[in-house]
Amino acid sequence: MRPFGPIVYRLGHKLFKLGSRVRLPVGSQMKILAIETSCDETAVALLEITGLRESPNVKILGNSLFSQSHLHEQYGGVYPDLAKREHQKNLPILLEKTLKDSSTNNLQETINNIGYIAVTQGPGLEPALWTGITFAENLGKKWQKPVIPIDHMEGHIYSVLYQDKFSISNSQFSKLEMPALALLVSGGHTELVLVKNFGVYEILGKTRDDAVGEAFDKVARMLGLSYPGGPKVSKLAEKGRTLNTDSQGPTLVFPRPMINSNDFDFSYSGLKTAVLYWLQKHPIKTEEDKENVACAFEDAAVDVLVEKTRKALNQYSEVKTLILGGGVAANTFLKKRLADMLQEFPSVTLHTPQSELSTDNAIMIGLAAYIRIESGTTQENQEIRARGNLALGV
Ligand code: KG4
Ligand code: ZN
Numbered sequence: 001m002r003p004f005g006p007i008v009y010r011l012g013h014k015l016f017k018l019g020s021r022v023r024l025p026v027g028s029q030m031k032i033l034a035i036e037t038s039c040d041e042t043a044v045a046l047l048e049i050t051g052l053r054e055s056p057n058v059k060i061l062g063n064s065l066f067s068q069s070h071l072h073e074q075y076g077g078v079y080p081d082l083a084k085r086e087h088q089k090n091l092p093i094l095l096e097k098t099l100k101d102s103s104t105n106n107l108q109e110t111i112n113n114i115g116y117i118a119v120t121q122g123p124g125l126e127p128a129l130w131t132g133i134t135f136a137e138n139l140g141k142k143w144q145k146p147v148i149p150i151d152h153m154e155g156h157i158y159s160v161l162y163q164d165k166f167s168i169s170n171s172q173f174s175k176l177e178m179p180a181l182a183l184l185v186s187g188g189h190t191e192l193v194l195v196k197n198f199g200v201y202e203i204l205g206k207t208r209d210d211a212v213g214e215a216f217d218k219v220a221r222m223l224g225l226s227y228p229g230g231p232k233v234s235k236l237a238e239k240g241r242t243l244n245t246d247s248q249g250p251t252l253v254f255p256r257p258m259i260n261s262n263d264f265d266f267s268y269s270g271l272k273t274a275v276l277y278w279l280q281k282h283p284i285k286t287e288e289d290k291e292n293v294a295c296a297f298e299d300a301a302v303d304v305l306v307e308k309t310r311k312a313l314n315q316y317s318e319v320k321t322l323i324l325g326g327g328v329a330a331n332t333f334l335k336k337r338l339a340d341m342l343q344e345f346p347s348v349t350l351h352t353p354q355s356e357l358s359t360d361n362a363i364m365i366g367l368a369a370y371i372r373i374e375s376g377t378t379q380e381n382q383e384i385r386a387r388g389n390l391a392l393g394v
Helices: 069-075 080-102 107-112 126-143 152-161 212-222 230-246 269-281 287-315 332-344 363-375
Strands: 007-011 014-018 030-036 041-050 057-067 116-122 147-151 180-185 190-197 200-206 321-325 349-351
Touching (some): 030 126, 212 287
Antiparallel strands (some): 041 057
């Protein structure tokens, strides 16, 4: 990914370049059709966006999402071939629904007014990514629209840009000021990213083994809870925390791997194993036992995230915004702990996604596309390829 190279869009088989001369005026209105198929959510959205990158005016004209998580439950994780088949089956249905929802009367007019098609290129499961890319490219050819490849993690960063009137985020009316620090926590990723400016990234640290969401899911499985287990573990932990507050504080404490390491990397595999060994020695007998284990696990997992974020904010004192993104951003305890920690950094504003935008969705892909187009950082791409291990800033 070259942040400031010339912009090359694919239009059908032809390539054409947009130099900065012919860039759209900043803040011009844009309709973006966005497609997301990186994992087990099939999602299509049509967005109308105007305004500045730091506080755009976002209208969601249509948004359709199908979660396959119940189908993958029996595998305890996402089964790539099943995900691919489901995406193939569902994409045309979701597209039709999105377009119908977006059209007040004339469907063809809605299609004509679409300026760009944005599609997730990676990271993710390659068979699943290919499905979305092929679908987007076929639409691009048929409708003669440019197709823009988007990094899924960039989507999680800019998911905070959409806050509807029902959202209770503190940052609802504040601008996304740069530079920012993004803590991205999902089922596949745990990383701290320095967002030097819109479209310009440096990964400061990432997990060396399991992602934090994956650890939540695995601990959930050990506790007999179905996939995705993060929200269920978190609910149990909340109850466990009440028990602990009433008594003398937690009696069960799990290790906090790498909390004092001299870098911004994470490790969640050891914590998961510590829970496993504990459960082998102390089988669950009551609901209270479950709540205690969930609480001790969540405390340890969140402590490491908060400490590493604090360390990064101390080192990068120019940071004005802390962005929390990814599925685990729905975790109430994590949000509270980050907000508490930010009292030490009064000039830093916390931006968190509203709950439906923390897990995978197409709205965030459309938002990231808007940022790329407005920043002139769309990728120089001869061909859009699925890139399972795509990394920000590389
Ligand atoms: O971003 P996402 O939808 O998919 C990936 O890109 O991985 O994240 C899904 C992950 C799952 O591991 C799920 O268990 C976790 O986010 N998750 C949570 C919560 N809600 C979702 N983890 C902890 N607490 C939650 N409330
Ligand atoms: Zn995700």
